[in-house]
Amino acid sequence: MKKYISIIALLILPVFLFSQDKYISRNGSIRIYSQTAAETIDATNGQIASAIDGSKGTLAFDVIIKSFKFKKALMEEHFNENYMQSEKFPKSTFKGKFTDFDLKNFAKNGTYNVTVDGDLTIHGVTKKVTQKGTLEVKDGKVTAKSKFTVKVGDYGIEIPSVVKDKVASTIELQVNIPYDKK
Amino acid sequence: MKKSYKILMIIALLAVIGGAIGYYMYQKPVKNFADSKADYTLAASALFNEFSTNSEEAVKKYVTADKTVLVDGIISDTKKNDDGTITIFLKMQSDDDFVSCTLTLDASQKINLADYPKGKSVKIKGQCSGMQELIGKEVIMIRCGISA
Structure with a gap:
């Protein structure tokens, strides 16, 4: 009998590990990318803070705009001063929930498709968004990945007509967050 | 005739310098x-x-x-x-x-x-x-x- 109890305990342990523990990351990365015939914009921010609360099925991000690293100084300056106004809006945030979150799904190693619903705030403008992504579970390590596009006009970011051929109206975001158990 | 040629030369020279400065500014890497x-x-x-x-x-x-x-x-x-x-x-x-x-x-x-x-x-x-x-x-x- 004792043996069975310990076997059952072992089987359900991973579920509880995920449900009770919070997963956090301070070194996630988001790459922004846009390409037009005249110009490629490519910058990476490797200092994304993110948290998953397993018991609530919630996901949150804190993105410091000034941490996006460009190669060209002028492009970085324009990104911060003209488009994102990073002094006024130093961060972008996301707060949401996994829509199809079932704890049992994440007990085993594997890559799982997930959908997240929530509020995305960029440039001081908050929009409801639904995004798809994956959660990779490997030996207790969790990595979230997603790739989606953002229409800059939706967030009150104006692209002057003189640079319309250089700056695309939609920007691709590549998200990659390795989590640690808290 | 000669004078206008000179002016044209100066304008061309300025354009080249301006272009070079512009290109340099544009290509300038981020501060180390x-x-x-x-x-x-x-x-x-x-x-x-x-x-x-x-x-x-x-x-x-x-x-x-x-x-x-x-x-x-x-x-x-x-x-x-x-x-x-x-x-x-x-x-x-x-x-x-x-x-x-x-x-x-x-x-x-x-x-x-x-x-x-x-x-x-x-x-x-x-x-x-x-x-x-x-x-x-x-x-x-x-x-x-x-x-x-």
Whole structure:
């Protein structure tokens, strides 16, 4: 009998590990990318803070705009001063929930498709968004990945007509967050 | 005839110089913070306190102005990131708070992590990009180098 109890305990342990523990990351990365015939914009921010609360099925991000690293100084300056106004809006945030979150799904190693619903705030403008992504579970390590596009006009970011051929109206975001158990 | 030719030459010359300056400005790489002279030298905990008490002012002072900041502090943790860079977390009063300093790839490849154990004091120079408040509080330094 004792043996069975310990076997059952072992089987359900991973579920509880995920449900009770919070997963956090301070070194996630988001790459922004846009390409037009005249110009490629490519910058990476490797200092994304993110948290998953397993018991609530919630996901949150804190993105410091000034941490996006460009190669060209002028492009970085324009990104911060003209488009994102990073002094006024130093961060972008996301707060949401996994829509199809079932704890049992994440007990085993594997890559799982997930959908997240929530509020995305960029440039001081908050929009409801639904995004798809994956959660990779490997030996207790969790990595979230997603790739989606953002229409800059939706967030009150104006692209002057003189640079319309250089700056695309939609920007691709590549998200990659390795989590640690808290 | 000769005069207008001269003027034309001057205009052409100015255009070439202007174009060259424009091209140079356009191609100019981002400032090398790790190797610049420090604009501010202070304890990591002092920088943290400035952000903690008035982040708006601190953003204006350090972040928007692109100042080179040199901090000294005690290592609480180090981490190797997916892109090969190293982040050194400096200890604050609360265990949830940090000043994190991510080294340039170049600086990361130069150091041996074993030389940077917990508890060691270290001086790091780089660019301060702001503070996240999702997981504790973390003042973020990027493009850093170890400063002697």
